[in-house]
Amino acid sequence: MKSEKKKLLIVDDEIEMLDGLKKILSHRSEFELTFKNDPREAIQNMSIKKYDLIITDLKMDDVSGLDILRSAISSNPKGKTIMISGYGTVEASVEAMRIGAFDFIEKPFTSKKLFSCIDRALQESEPAIEIKPAEDEDSLPGIIYLSSAMKNVINMVRKISNGNMNVLITGESGTGKELIARSIHRLSKSSLDPFVPVNCGALPEHLFESELFGHEKGAFTGAIRRKPGLLEFANHGTFFLDEIGELSQTLQVKLLRMLEERKIRRVGGEEEINIDVRIIAASNKDLLKATKENTFREDLYYRLNTFQIEMPPLRERTEDIILLAKHFMNELCEKRDSIKRYFSPEAEEALKVYPWPGNVRELQNVIGRAYYLCSDQVIKVDDLPIPVPSQKDKINTQYFNPSYKDAKELLMEKFEIEYLSHHLKLNNGNISKTAESCGIDRRTIHRLINKYNIIYKED
Numbered sequence: 001m002k003s004e005k006k007k008l009l010i011v012d013d014e015i016e017m018l019d020g021l022k023k024i025l026s027h028r029s030e031f032e033l034t035f036k037n038d039p040r041e042a043i044q045n046m047s048i049k050k051y052d053l054i055i056t057d058l059k060m061d062d063v064s065g066l067d068i069l070r071s072a073i074s075s076n077p078k079g080k081t082i083m084i085s086g087y088g089t090v091e092a093s094v095e096a097m098r099i100g101a102f103d104f105i106e107k108p109f110t111s112k113k114l115f116s117c118i119d120r121a122l123q124e125s126e127p128a129i130e131i132k133p134a135e136d137e138d139s140l141p142g143i144i145y146l147s148s149a150m151k152n153v154i155n156m157v158r159k160i161s162n163g164n165m166n167v168l169i170t171g172e173s174g175t176g177k178e179l180i181a182r183s184i185h186r187l188s189k190s191s192l193d194p195f196v197p198v199n200c201g202a203l204p205e206h207l208f209e210s211e212l213f214g215h216e217k218g219a220f221t222g223a224i225r226r227k228p229g230l231l232e233f234a235n236h237g238t239f240f241l242d243e244i245g246e247l248s249q250t251l252q253v254k255l256l257r258m259l260e261e262r263k264i265r266r267v268g269g270e271e272e273i274n275i276d277v278r279i280i281a282a283s284n285k286d287l288l289k290a291t292k293e294n295t296f297r298e299d300l301y302y303r304l305n306t307f308q309i310e311m312p313p314l315r316e317r318t319e320d321i322i323l324l325a326k327h328f329m330n331e332l333c334e335k336r337d338s339i340k341r342y343f344s345p346e347a348e349e350a351l352k353v354y355p356w357p358g359n360v361r362e363l364q365n366v367i368g369r370a371y372y373l374c375s376d377q378v379i380k381v382d383d384l385p386i387p388v389p390s391q392k393d394k395i396n397t398q399y400f401n402p403s404y405k406d407a408k409e410l411l412m413e414k415f416e417i418e419y420l421s422h423h424l425k426l427n428n429g430n431i432s433k434t435a436e437s438c439g440i441d442r443r444t445i446h447r448l449i450n451k452y453n454i455i456y457k458e459d
Contacts, residue, residue, distance in 0.1 A: 005032040006122055007049070011042040011056040011068055012084075017455070021055070024111045024453050039063035046075040053121050058085035058096070066099060073100045080121040084109075084455075102342065108424045110417055111453030116345070142179060144327050147317035153180065153309060160307050161187035166259070168244075168304045169282040171311025174361030177282040178242060180309060184280060185238040193237030196230050201246035209251060210267050219268025231264055231275050239277045244304065245285035245296060256300045279304065314356040314363060322348050324360060328367040329379070341371070343379045354386050413452070420448050 008031050012018045018035050025033055034051070036042035039060050046054070054072045058065035065083050072081045080102040096104050102121045105113065143154065160167060161184050169177040178197060185195045203211060210219075214229030231239060241247070247255065258264050259279065263272045281304045290296035314321065325343065333340050343351070356362055366386055374383040420434075427433040435442045448454070 005030055006052045007032045007034070008118075009034045009036065009042060009045065009051040009054045011036045011039055011054065011060075011065075013037060013039060013057065013060040017057065020455055024114065024455075028115075039068055042068060043071045046071055050076045051079055053079065053118065054081045055118075056081065056083060058083050066096065069096060069099050069101055082117055082121060103345075106425075108421045108429070108454050110421075110455070114455070120345070120348075143176075143183065144324055145317070145320050146323055147312075147319040149312040149317045150320065153311065154183075156307075156309055157183050158187065160184065162189060164278055165306040166279045166281070166304050167306065168287070168308045169280065169311060170287070170308060171282075171284065172313050172359055173284045174359035175311035175313060176360055177284075177311055178240065180311065181238070181240045181280045181282065185240075185278075188238070188278070190237050190278065194234050195238045195240065196234035197240040197242060198230055199242045201243045205248045205251065208248075209254070212251070213254070213264050213266055214269075215267035216269040219266070223268065226266075229264065229266065231258065231277060232273065234277045236276050237278070239279050241279065241281045243283060244281040245283040245287055245290060249297070252297045252300050256297060256303060259300075259303045314359040318352055321352050321356075321363065324363055325351055325367050328364050329371060332368065332371045336371075339377055341374065341377055341379055344381070346381045347379050347384055350381050350384055350386065416448055417452050417454070420445070420452075421454060424454070 008025070010018065010021050010025065010033065012021065015037060018037055022033070022035055025031060034045065034049075036045065039056075040063055042056075043063070051072070054068065056065045056068040056072075065085070069081050069083065072079055081100070083096045083101045083104045085104075085106060103117050105117060143150070145151065145154070157180060167181075167184060169180055171177055181197070182195060185191060198211070200208070206220075210223075210227070210229070212229050212231060214227050214232060215223050217223055217226050241255075258275060262275055264275050265272055287296050287301050287305075291298040291301050322343070325348075329341055329343075332338075351363075358365070366384060369385045370379050370383045373385070374380070419438075423434045423438050427437060431442055431445050435445050438445070
């Protein structure tokens with residue numbers, strides 16, 4: 001089934017500019033393109049037809065790009081608008097963003113930059129990829145992803161959910177181990193029975209044993225009544241032991257006995273209680289290594305590890321970073337009933353290159369702080385409470401990782417684009433003056449413009 005084409009309206013009162021945009025955009029078959037040379041006609045058109053994205057010049061005779069922007073928002077609030085101008089100023093940019101423009105591009109610019117902006121705008125228009133109801137086989141409730149690493153995890157969750165084997169979920173802190181555990185339970189035959197989570201490192205041993213197995217009246221000082229344990233509450237459902245590696249040796253023995261006999265005895269009690277629970281354990285430690293160091297029982301490890309799921313760290317699923325960041329930001333905006341906020345291209349790049357030692361949990365915290373630090377609709381790099389790579393670090397990662405030949409081509413391409421764009425801007429798009437100031441002929445200027453699809457306007 002073919003996806004519906006995205007409807008784009010391009011408005012510019014300069015025929016040459018409109019032709020240049022037409023030449024570039026026509027390469028994308030997934031767009032339904034409409035070009036308007038008359039901004040008044042474009043406004044009339046918007047009242048009849050809804051567009052997913054509008055690209056408009058800022059400075060036009062009689063009707064400005066800001067008028068186009070206001071009409072676009074009025075006719076279709078869910079649509080996006082990108083402003084283009086060769087007369088870009090900070091004031092114009094701020095005004096456009098304040099009114100509701102998605103982004104602002106200053107000429108001259110390359111087709112690569114234009115398409116990057118278009119793709120981000122259209123992505124903002126799409127609902128986040130997230131967990132759907134359990135009956136949807138293509139996703140899981142609450143999980144947001146695009147990466148193949150997470151797709152593999154979800155495929156495993158689906159395969160094991162209907163069984164009753166114990167599961168060990170491993171991975172760094174903050175990768176979403178409990179979320180996966182809940183998904184396994186939600187898709188299981190016991191989904192209507194309890195899901196009971198417990199953090200093995202949160203309570204002292206004497207209290208933890210009582211919480212886990214329960215206690216009888218008078219079993220210890222303060223035990224004024226019988227109390228069923230968490231395992232009893234979880235009966236017929238799922239019992240989730242988070243950070244299982246923190247469990248003491250004594251409790252490891254008692255948990256192993258429960259797994260082998262499927263029975264427990266309350267603290268201070270003599271009656272054995274039958275327990276039918278599925279155990280899902282999670283750890284950020286290397287439990288196999290812990291067994292060799294005699295800090296974790298080997299027999300318990302193999303009892304728990306009937307099936308293992310390894311959660312990938314966020315740095316290994318970079319495709320998901322911006323998707324998750326936008327999801328967390330949108331959640332905050334909805335909860336606070338505030339205007340939707342967007343990330344600048346520089347902020348998105350900073351999010352993608354940061355290593356995220358705290359994984360998804362750290363990302364969520366960073367987005368939360370950025371929401372409160374930001375005083376504008378656009379989240380900028382300065383609003384992100386994370387270290388931003390220096391220019392030297394960026395060069396090392398971007399240009400020194402490929403082969404010598406590829407790195408050299410990347411550097412040359414960057415130089416030619418930035419050098420020519422800078423001089424075109426200085427000379428107001430005049431080819432002859434640009435050639436003269438650069439010390440190269442007009443033919444070379446035209447060749448580079450065509451090579452990189454640089455958009456400019458000769459004034």
